[in-house]
Amino acid sequence: MSTDTDTGEQARVRPSATDELNRASGLGTRDLVATVATRRPQAVGLVVDALTGPEAHGREVTELLQLVVRTAKATIEDCDSAGVTVVQEGTPFTSAWTDERTLAVDRDQYDVDDGPCLHAVRTETCVRVTVAEAMQAWPDFTRAAQEDGVLAFLACPLVVDGGRFGALNLYSRSRDGFDDDDEALATLIGRIASGLVAGQLRQHRSATLISQLEEAIASRAVIEQAKGAIAVVRQVTPDDAFGVLRTVSQETNVKLREVAARTLREFGAKLG
Structure with a gap:
């Protein structure tokens, strides 16, 4: 994981012309998902079934996002808590979550206006860090997250119609953190979630969504x-x-x- 020695921020990986690179793995999204589909076909199948099947049809945005976080926690083995941060007019808030820990850690990020989730939104790239790595970039947030028992972070941006909508946030109590397969599944879930939200936007005016x-x-x-x-x-x-x-x-x-x-x-x- 490369770091800018002057700012302490992770150096941004520029996307290619055809497929953006994921910050943590350095792989293109297509390659990342193709790899996990080979290694963990059952998990990929569960994601696709959950987010493209009948349960996802006819739901409002907030209900869709709740389905997204339930799916993430159910299919990503290292995920203990999951949530979705939505940013409206520059203000982040948690629109869906799996438990109280999610809300607590999200609030820790909002309080200091930085952290893996907000960084993923702002850079439109996946952020995957252990607690030691996070401490270097966001010490205040990370100390608060540790008090809530979170030791690893994975955040994938939700980009809707070219705009920064929010991020899918995954938290783990494991010091080993998330691996490439976890990131690939989160990326897949995030892409499908972005498409679901975009579909709602096409059916309703922006004012309705807000x-x-x-x-x-x-x-x-x-x-x-x-x-x-x-x-x-x-x-x-x-x-x-x-x-x-x-x-x-x-x-x-x-x-x-x-x-x-x-x-x-x-x-x-x-x-x-």
């Missing part, structure tokens, strides 16, 4: 507040509190945001 994302942010805020209330009242962890909300949502067939809003109203009434 509205969906803003609504998603509002929903997340309500859910986070409800989790906090349940955690305090029941003396449980945030993950267990989220499990309570999810169970009620599934059993009553009511959207998670509505369950969270109702929980907050009930909690407020008790305090009143």
